[in-house]
Amino acid sequence: MPARIKICGISTPEALDATIAARVDYAGLVFYPASPRAVTPNVAGALTARASGRIAMVGLFVDADDATIAEALAAARLDVLQLHGSETPERVAQFRARFGKPVWKALPIASASDLARAAAYAGAADLILFDAKTPKGALPGGMGLAFDWSLLAGYRSALPWGLAGGLNLANVAEAIQQTGAPLVGV
Numbered sequence: 001m002p003a004r005i006k007i008c009g010i011s012t013p014e015a016l017d018a019t020i021a022a023r024v025d026y027a028g029l030v031f032y033p034a035s036p037r038a039v040t041p042n043v044a045g046a047l048t049a050r051a052s053g054r055i056a057m058v059g060l061f062v063d064a065d066d067a068t069i070a071e072a073l074a075a076a077r078l079d080v081l082q083l084h085g086s087e088t089p090e091r092v093a094q095f096r097a098r099f100g101k102p103v104w105k106a107l108p109i110a111s112a113s114d115l116a117r118a119a120a121y122a123g124a125a126d127l128i129l130f131d132a133k134t135p136k137g138a139l140p141g142g143m144g145l146a147f148d149w150s151l152l153a154g155y156r157s158a159l160p161w162g163l164a165g166g167l168n169l170a171n172v173a174e175a176i177q178q179t180g181a182p183l184v185g186v
């Protein structure tokens with residue numbers, strides 16, 4: 001089965017239209033004010049209205065409180081919540097129960113032991129997104145950094161998972177081939 005594809009950081013109608021035209025599976029909106037790709041709830045609302053169900057929309061949050069997510073969901077039609085901070089399994093489970101949306105949890109990976117953290121999210125997250133660990137003080141994602149994909153060689157898990165971090169046109173095919181990732185975030 002081909003890998004599902006998410007393009008993240010959509011912030012303009014033009015980028016959204018191009019993403020839909022490319023027939024990928026998910027478009028990501030960043031609700032993290034520190035990001036250069038951040039959108040306000042109003043802009044997100046306009047973008048999801050424009051998408052009008054033609055692509056699944058993912059809202060990305062970093063250590064957000066309930067009110068921030070509630071505000072985003074009130075303004076924008078989001079199909080999935082992606083949590084890209086230090087959210088615990090308990091917090092992830094709370095968000096899923098409260099908002100009734102599938103929740104993807106991003107985990108920063110630098111070594112094999114980081115992969116083992118995924119198990120704690122079984123029953124809480126709907127999918128684990130393995131991403132590169134970023135330097136202290138930097139954004140927790142969206143930095144164009146890749147991790148050592150060989151860490152994922154032979155990775156098997158009952159919990160659905162995906163790969164992100166530094167993926168681009170030049171390397172994404174190789175990343176999928178090396179890791180067998182069922183989903184990639186670009």
Ligand SMILES: O=C(O)c1ccccc1N[C@@H]1O[C@H](COP(=O)(O)O)[C@@H](O)[C@H]1O
Nearest residue numbers: 008035141142143144145164165166185
């Ligand atoms: O894109 C952002 O600005 C961002 C901010 C904070 C957390 C995550 C963010 N993006 C996500 O990070 C991964 C990896 O990004 P990159 O391809 O290495 O640039 C990506 O899946 C985005 O969803």
